[in-house]
Each structure stands twice: as C-alpha cells, then as structure tokens.
Amino acid sequence: MNWRFQECGPGDESDFLWVRSWVYDGRPPQESDHLADIIGGGRRYIARVDDQPVGVTNCLTLRARHAHGFVPLAGVATVGIAPTHRNGGYGQRLMAEVIRAERAQGMVAGALYAFRDKFYRKQGYASGAAHRMELHVPIDRMPSLAQTLDARVATAADVDGLAACHAAFVAPYALSVDRHPDRWARMLASQDSQLLVLGDPAEAYVYARVKGFYEVLEVNEFAWSSRAGYESGLAFIRSLAINQSSVKWCEPADCPFLSRFHDGQVDIKVDREAMVRVYDVPGALACLKPVSSGAFRLRVADPIVPENEGPWRVEFGPGGSKCVADSGGTDLPLVEVDIATFSGAYFGHPGWRQMHRMGLVTADATTLDTLEALMPTGLTYHSELY
Template structure:
C-alpha cells in the first residue's frame, strides 16, 4: 500500500501523538504535557504520513519570532515532533517530510527554520547547522563561593507561587529577548511550558518553586524556578538544587538569585542545564572547574530564504563579500550571492555574477547566522573556503555577536 502524506485533522491528533511517543521510545508523557502540546500544536502545520490507518511518520512546526543579531525578531518555523515508526525506516519517510515541510515554509514566507535535534547527525543533510550551544553546570556549593557585584545585598528575594508570579516572570523574559540572539519571543500559551510540574518530571525532587528578585524600586528584576532533590550521604545532607529557569537582566538581581540557590539548606550541588554558553555565572563562581561547565549543541538553524534571512539580521562591521553557497536540498538558495553591509549594520543580499570571495554550504551559513559560531572556526575545519585573501576575517567579524546566542527552552 502506498504511503500518504497529509495535513493533520483535529480528530487524528491523538493517534499522531501516540505514534510520536512510540518513535521516541514508547514512554507516555504526562497528561499535563500532552494537553499543553495539544493546545500549542498548529494543525495546519502538522504533517502525518499514513500507511492505511497507521500513522508512521510525523513532523510539525510552530510559528515563532526569533531574536537575531541586532535585536530584531524574524519569523521562523520551529520544526518539531519529527518521528518515523521503527517499521518504516529507510523508506524515505523522513526525507519526504523534510521536503514537504521546507517547501511549505518557503511558501509561507518564513526565511528561517529552526529545530532541536534528538540525533544531531540526522539534520545536516537537510541544511540545518548547529547555531547555539547550551551549557550544563553542576556547582559544588560545598567548595564554591560566589563573588557578587555591588548592589546584590540590596536585592529582596521572595518565594512566590509559580502561577502567581507568571506575569512578572514573563515581563523579565521579554526584556531579555532583544539582547540575545536565538531567543523566541513567547507566543500566547508558551508561558505555560515553564510551569509544567507533573510528578514524572520531578524524578524524586520537590514541586516547582519560584523565587523572585526585587530591586530597590520594588519591581521584579529577575526570577528563578527550581526543585530540590533531597539526598543523604555518610556525612549528612547532600541534596541537589535543580534549576529549570533563571532570568535577570540586572547583574545584582542575577547574582542574588544564584547566591540564593547556592545557599539553600541541606544541599551541596546546584545543577542547571541549557544555560547560555557565555553565562555570567562562570565569572561569579570562585572555582569554575568545580562548577563543571559542559557545552552541548542546542538550536539548529536552516536558512530557507537565504537572501531574506541575511538581510533580516544586523552585522557588527561594514562588509562587501560574494558568497558561493551550496544547497542541494533547497536549490533556490544555491549559487552566488553578494552581501553588502553598511556602516549602520543593515544589509542587502542579492544574486551576483562577481568573483567569489568565500565558498560554503547553507548548513555552515546557518551555523554562523546567529553569531555564536565564527566563520573563521568553520574555515579551520575546512567548511568555509577563502578565495580572496582577507575576506574571511572581515566576514567573520561582521557575522559575530557580542553575546552568545541562546535557546532558553525546548519545543
């Protein structure tokens, strides 16, 4: 029987999601998680592959607005819920889904597609490049102290019900989006993701707790959400503080929150994952080795409309460079492009017949797009080739971001 790919209907969602859970190991998500993602799902952007009555493939997308260098928000398809049934491997199901999805994204006018990869080796062949890294930390609070900036002692901390603090927390998050590339502006409903607190998510830890930091003016300047996992060893208490969110634009509020987490009674470890690669906490701790920073790939970036994507962001220095781009999967991007950046950082990117300065793939251009991975480092791996001397260094400086791009939560 021929496989059929079609847009999901509302009455097919549970069967479609059952397939997805099976593709990811067969462990059911909690009812709270399932209901949240059902409410967030965009049916018109959800694809299913059917073998008769059986769903054997899936791919969806969320309509995001993603922060890019310069603080602008660019429409981006947040690719998600991609899975193939184990009975239908090596039959072209994933390739057909990626083909249909990228064609639809292009038709919808979104210049970017982004995703998080359960298996990083899969998506490079479809033009996705690693665009951000997330940092895992495991701070040994029995041996590590924090050196905090002036004003930290003037911050007031309050424990607040996570639900009641939600509006204040979202205001803090929104203030950060334009400051760091890679952050999605939260669309309605996404604020609920940070409040998920099903028993299955706790792994033996406490219920979700929220602490807010208030400045001298009494306004909320930062927040942290966390759980405490009690443990006891031969020498006494050895609990772990598991941080799920910590956001604060103000350095004093930021430091006050970290100090609070590191001083919770009956604990000796603070564990956080998915932090920015250049997280300032690395400069607060007295011993970075005993904080065990460990980077991991996070957001993958795909330029769907190359010209529009490169024009949508800002650049750090003026630039005039001709790029020869390889893009076999989306051939409308392939070929020669001239990128011109003026003194103010705005750019034009148009087709060109001029001599080539740099050669690279759309995958590597996606890696460099948010400014966290330099063209120079990619060239060191042989992935970017300089044809006119001096253009690589100039382009690398222009593309770079002052702060590391960051994906603060999954999707």
C-alpha cells in the first residue's frame, strides 16, 4: 500500500472532486460540479492510496480571537474518505497529516465541526470548546417588545455596517472570527434566505428563510451590537413569524434570551459544537499578550506532533509571551497536560480549574492562577460555519 498525502495543485482538481462527490453526493462528479474558491483563502489536501484518490479536506485560513490576542486558525472542513476505502485507518491518517501540514503553514491551531467527537478526540481535538445554542420558541412565547429600530432589506451599501455590527457581536468571545467580505456578498446573493438590517448604522441583522404558513421560521443568523438591536431584532423576528407556529434561531452559550425572556415551553439545545486543537504549542503561546506576568514550565503529551511536547519554559507579561525549550536549572513549577486538554483550556473552555478537578492537569493551586492569567477561562463562540 502506497499512501501519498499532498496539498492540492491545479492538476489534482478532478481527483479532489471525485472523492468529494462520492462522499457528499453519493455519486461520481457531474459536468457542472466544480471547486469554488475557499472564502477568505485556505488550502485543499488530497490523499491517494496506490495512486487512487481516497481522502480530501479543505482548510480555511482564519484568525480567531483569544482573550489575549489573535491566533492563526485552520478551519477544517469537507473531511471525507471515499466509501470504498473506509474503516481502514485512512481517515485518522489524513487528519494527522493535515495537523502537521497546517502547522508547517503557520496555523497554530485548528477547529472543526465533528460528525462524531470520538473520531477527532483521537487526534487531540477538544470537545466542548465552543457551543452555539439553538432556541426553538413557540410564537406565543415570543416576548412582546417594541421595535424601536427600522428594518430594511440589506444591499451592498450595508456591508460595512453589517461587518461592524457582527464584529461587535462576536468580540466578547474567544474562538470568534471576523467575517470575510466574500461571505457577506454570498449572503446578499442568496436566493434562499434574506438579509435584513435593523438600525442605521446597523445595530442588528436577521438572516432568515421566510416561507410557508404555520411552519417553523428558520433564522439562520441573528446578531446584535446593542440592547436596542437585540430587542428590536426579537420584535422583528416575531413579526416575520406572525403566520408561523414557532421560530428557531441560535445564540452564543451565554444566551440573553434565557436570562431575559425565557418563559417555559422553549426548547434550548446545543446546535453546533466546535472542537479545537492546538497544532503548535510554542507558536500558540507566542500569540498571547496578557495584562499580567508569570512563568511556568510545561510538558504536553502529543503523540501526533511530538515537537509540541517540551518541556517548555513559558514566560509572559504585557510585552508578550515567550515559550522556549526548558534547559533545566530553574525551580519554576511544572504543568503536565495532554494536548486535547491543553487545546480547550488554551481558548478558555473547558477551563484549567475544571480540567484540574477532573485530574487532567498536573499543577499546584498557585500555578493554576498563573495559567488562568495567561489563558483565562471564559466565553467562547466559533462564529463561522463551514
């Protein structure tokens, strides 16, 4: 068996399409199938066995927020192994290669939406790193609020205002990503859903598929940057759904609807869960510029990327963070952790103390404070779907 993994070049397009079509459409590629550009840029990878294409994935190049900086992050999408080659370990092998390849390209971490967490946990991805909550609200349980902001159908002239509103909406959350202009263009061009703006400048927007009678109004995205935006948005959604039976939309895990308007008979569940993995431990730590200072030693168990293991000496302060090979001779406390636990706690969820309680982090109480100072436990939201 001859396994070959590589980044896709122009000559690999038809092989990539072959695997993607079999995996995602259950048939060979059609004349009309093509590979669209990856929004915001990125790379495609292909794996072949004995020269036959068997595995593919797309990696979007993203920039994710952290409580103390920004992090180059690969958004791993369209993972697939041809139906003829499954359950032979190729999926695991493909994902391990992707981690190493994206690391070599400067992506210090990666995120993905898993079909099953177990498959990606084996690769060191952390479950529960970020959630979006879906609310399913019967129309008679929608709050009766005044819509103080006027609504209008968005046009290209609204893109800057929408982007500012979105940026303010996602700013409190680690793992959030500012939206690429091409995504706005795609939303505006949609034949399926409408983008409606509230306020000028925009303080909220609603991207929804409005159709039928006495069905579920599906709001693909609702975002706001102020209290007036949130309340006017809810009032607007209620009016959009006047002839429907219920409405669904998503909120970040701290869910303002739950604290302000929950009123029984509302279903709230996890809609999507992003998993994350740090690909490059010293690279990820070097991205951070915390407000306070500290130092510790770190050892990370990572069978897929042994270069991450250390031990490292980590020093940080308002000027930035430094993570260098530990040459010994210091009495700094040692933190020991596996890569999946490190990855979740690096972004803030699940945090260091919770993982320590679970017995997954070796550190004393003072060192937990130091870890929190550099990588605080906090709210996360992976704001793009792919």
